[in-house]
Amino acid sequence: MMEEEGVIKKFLYLNRKAPYGTVYALESLEVILVGAAFEQDVSLAFIDDGIYQLKKNQQTSVSSGIGVKDFSKTYRALEGYDVEKVYVDKKSMEERGLTEDDLLVDIEVLDEAQMAELMEQQDVVLSF
Amino acid sequence: MLLHTVNKSPFEKNSLESCLRIANQGHSILLFEDGVYAALKGTRFETLLTEAIKSYNIYVLVPDLEARGMRMDNVIEGIKPTDYAGFVDLAVENKTVPAWL
Amino acid sequence: MKFAILVNEGPYQHQASDSAYQFTKAAIEKGHDIFRVFFYHDGVNNASRLTVPPQDDRHIVNRWSELAKEHNLDLVVCIAAAQRRGMLDEKEANRQGKDANNIAEGFRISGLGQLIEAGIQSERLVVFGD
Numbered sequence: 005m006m007e008e009e010g011v012i013k014k015f016l017y018l019n020r021k022a023p024y025g026t027v028y029a030l031e032s033l034e035v036i037l038v039g040a041a042f043e044q045d046v047s048l049a050f051i052d053d054g055i056y057q058l059k060k061n062q063q064t065s066v067s068s069g070i071g072v073k074d075f076s077k078t079y080r081a082l083e084g085y086d087v088e089k090v091y092v093d094k095k096s097m098e099e100r101g102l103t104e105d106d107l108l109v110d111i112e113v114l115d116e117a118q119m120a121e122l123m124e125q126q127d128v129v130l131s132f
Numbered sequence: 133m134l135l136h137t138v139n140k141s142p143f144e145k146n147s148l149e150s151c152l153r154i155a156n157q158g159h160s161i162l163l164f165e166d167g168v169y170a171a172l173k174g175t176r177f178e179t180l181l182t183e184a185i186k187s188y189n190i191y192v193l194v195p196d197l198e199a200r201g202m203r204m205d206n207v208i209e210g211i212k213p214t215d216y217a218g219f220v221d222l223a224v225e226n227k228t229v230p231a232w233l
Numbered sequence: 234m235k236f237a238i239l240v241n242e243g244p245y246q247h248q249a250s251d252s253a254y255q256f257t258k259a260a261i262e263k264g265h266d267i268f269r270v271f272f273y274h275d276g277v278n279n280a281s282r283l284t285v286p287p288q289d290d291r292h293i294v295n296r297w298s299e300l301a302k303e304h305n306l307d308l309v310v311c312i313a314a315a316q317r318r319g320m321l322d323e324k325e326a327n328r329q330g331k332d333a334n335n336i337a338e339g340f341r342i343s344g345l346g347q348l349i350e351a352g353i354q355s356e357r358l359v360v361f362g363d
Contacts, residue, residue: 011353018230020150031274034313038345042353052150095153120156123134123230128352131231131360132241132274139252140363165248195255216259223357224234224265231360233241 013127014045019054021132023076024064029057030075032132037078040085047089047122048082050111052096058107079109093119133158135226139165139233142177147232152180157187160222162214164193168200171207178208185210193219236260237351238270241362243278244293245286250279253361254296261304269307269351270297272340274362277315280308280340294337301339308340309347 017036023029039046050058062076063069082090092111097103104111114122123129136155142148148170151161161184163171170177171192184190191214192207204213214222223229238257242249257267272279284294301308310320316329322342326334336342352358 013353015349015352016230020147020233027274031314035273035345035348039349042346042349044349044353051154052146093154096150116154119154123154124156124227126228128358129228129230129360130239130348130352130358131233131362137359139248139361165252216255217263219256220260220263220265223236223260223359229357229359231362233360233362 012043012045014047014125015039016123016126016129017046017048018129018131019048019050019057020052022053022056023059023062024070024072028132029054032130033075033078035130035132036082036087037085040082040087043086046087047091047126048087049091049093049114049119049122050096051093051119055092055096055100055102055107058090058092058109058111059102060106060108076108082109091119091122133160133226135159135222135229136161137229137231138163138167138170139231141166141169142175142180143169148177149180151232152184152188155188158189160189160191160226162191162193162219162222163211164196164219166196168192168197168202171197171211172202173206173208181208181211191218191222234357235266235268235355237268237348237355237358239348239358239360239362240270240272240276240279241274241360243275244281244284246275247363249361249363250276250293250297251291253359254293254300256359256361257306258300261300267304267306268355269309269347270301271348271351272308272310273314273345273348275314275318276362277310277318277320280310280315280320280336282335282337298337298339306339310336310340310342311348312342312344315342
């Protein structure tokens with residue numbers, strides 16, 4: 005089931021939405037985790053409010069705060085799934101007053117030209 | 133070359149703006165669903181689109197335009213009309229189809 | 234060309250399912266191959282057997298079922314998203330101890346792996362969402 009004749013494609017997950025206000029952040033993460041088993045060449049791009057998905061110190065639980073499970077730790081587990089190419093759009097980060105120190109995982113900051121280049125290299129782009 | 137799709141109104145979301153900020157020159161952009169509002173003359177986005185036409189192949193999905201009460205003569209010069217069959221052709225002609233939701 | 238279609242939104246609430254349907258139909262008419270249509274997030278609700286929309290407007294669920302039947306399409310509903318939203322086929326309903334099931338004809342429930350596989354096996358993946 006997972007050996008598709010050894011085809012390896014470049015998959016880009018395009019995340020532009022904030023966490024918690026909608027389900028997209030959580031459910032896109034679930035795709036990334038399941039997708040990891042297929043050993044494709046995966047990159048994650050966080051643009052616009054998508055950057056907030058990576059914000060440190062998210063505090064919530066099923067029994068406190070907004071009463072919703074905190075799934076932010078899962079981003080830290082991605083490395084263990086061989087998902088290491090995590091990119092953040094420079095302008096989106098700056099216009100939100102954020103720096104790399106505010107984010108939960110190691111990321112690479114890309115400017116527009118670099119992000120454009122990244123997109124062009126992909127075989128499949130998944131948006132949520 | 134990529135086909136970028138934008139389906140939300142520029143007044144509602146920044147999807148089109150982000151797309152235009154990041155997409156490489158020479159790419160194609162399809163405005164469909166509520167995204168067609170960006171194609172209209174006389175809005176505060178007209179300059180943005182008029183400039184964008186110089187760098188991108190911009191298309192508007194005519195059925196979505198007409199559903200919303202507009203016609204091609206309401207559309208900025210240089211934005212090309214297309215339909216679902218044309219959308220399919222554009223998808224075939226381009227390497228990937230990033231969706232700016 | 235081989236297409237994979239991803240539908241991220243439910244019927245009527247957003248235009249995504251309509252647009253996906255029109256695109257899929259156009260692609261078929263042009264002789265292309267639809268590898269799979271995958272329904273995720275609220276898109277799983279496109280598989281509800283229980284919708285009763287007004288008679289003078291399109292029946293989104295039936296339209297998908299009919300297109301699938303006519304062209305032998307693989308319409309897949311993500312199991313994780315489906316469980317969250319109460320979309321269960323007979324097997325899942327029995328497995329989960331629920332007293333009803335609600336998946337329409339032509340749709341099948343399966344894992345997220347089917348989406349990744351569709352991306353790998355197709356030449357173009359087109360996303361319809363919000």
